[in-house]
Structure formats: structure tokens, C-alpha cells
Amino acid sequence: MEITYLSLGSNIGNRQQHIAAALKKMSENNRITILRVAPIYETAPWGNENQDWFLNTVAEIETSLTPQELLEQLSNIETALGRTREQHWGPRTIDLDILLYGQEQINLPNLQIPHPRMTQRAFVLAPLADLCPDMILPDGQNINTLLKKVATQELKKI
Numbered sequence: 001m002e003i004t005y006l007s008l009g010s011n012i013g014n015r016q017q018h019i020a021a022a023l024k025k026m027s028e029n030n031r032i033t034i035l036r037v038a039p040i041y042e043t044a045p046w047g048n049e050n051q052d053w054f055l056n057t058v059a060e061i062e063t064s065l066t067p068q069e070l071l072e073q074l075s076n077i078e079t080a081l082g083r084t085r086e087q088h089w090g091p092r093t094i095d096l097d098i099l100l101y102g103q104e105q106i107n108l109p110n111l112q113i114p115h116p117r118m119t120q121r122a123f124v125l126a127p128l129a130d131l132c133p134d135m136i137l138p139d140g141q142n143i144n145t146l147l148k149k150v151a152t153q154e155l156k157k158i
């Protein structure tokens, strides 16, 4: 069993409901145990600023699924909740990203762990730091140092 951190985000429709529904579907998988969920943040859109603000949080889970199996389960949940992949980095009903899978470092065409952009994103680092204030990433970076670097990205706890 590995301790895994997931990013959840939504910026279409009832954003809080989409996040709650995704967590519920995860909890219904008997190979996933949700241990803790960070506070939810309202966050400025990153990457493509020309879209609505998101709600984001991070969930800490324990899973016996392999990283690839977990990715597949998360994709199934996104589809079940009406995710359509129109625009890259565009609006979405729900987005589930694997941030960390234990201390593993994975680099496959369809799966990079730790998430390659997580250190650039306040909407990931802030809730992750709520759960793990002294986290050191597998490559040795300190979460508090990283948080300072993204301090200009707007977000607020709801």
C-alpha cells in the first residue's frame, strides 16, 4: 500500500459538487482508502487564464492499485462525471491528477510522477502543504520553498 496524493479541480457547473462526487466515487473503490482531504481553495486559472476560476483541493489516499491502474480509475471517474477533453488546459467539470505515489519517480509517455507541473502551481502546493507542512518531494525540494516561489498566484480558502 502506498500513500498517494491527488489533485482535484473543477471550474464548470457546481464545482464543489463535482469535487464531492469524485471523492465519493474514489471511496467506492475498495482498493482506494481516502485518508485526508485538504481544505478547498478558490484559485485563479493557471496555464490558460482565459477561463473561470477553479475550486481545488488535494486528497491523501492509500491504494493497492499500481500507478497505471490508479490513473485508469481516475480517468473513469472523470468520464463518469462528464469530463469531455475538448481544449487542452481548458475548462473542465472535474480534473484528477496524481501528484505523488509514495516516493516513486515514474516517467512514461502517459504518466509522469511526481506530476511535472506540481511545483509551479499554488493551487496544488497550498492544499498539499495544509496536509504535509514539512513535505520534502522525492527530488529533495521543500514544499515551503516552493510555495514562496508561487506566492503571486491568487487563491483563497473557501
Ligand SMILES: Nc1nc2nc(S)n(CCO)c2c(=O)[nH]1
Residues within 6 Å of the ligand: 008, 009, 010, 043, 044, 045, 046, 047, 048, 054, 056, 089, 090, 095, 097, 123
Ligand atoms: N487554478 C487552476 N488552474 C488550472 N489550470 C489547469 S490546466 N488546471 C487543471 C489541472 O491540471 C487547473 C486547476 O485545476 N486549477
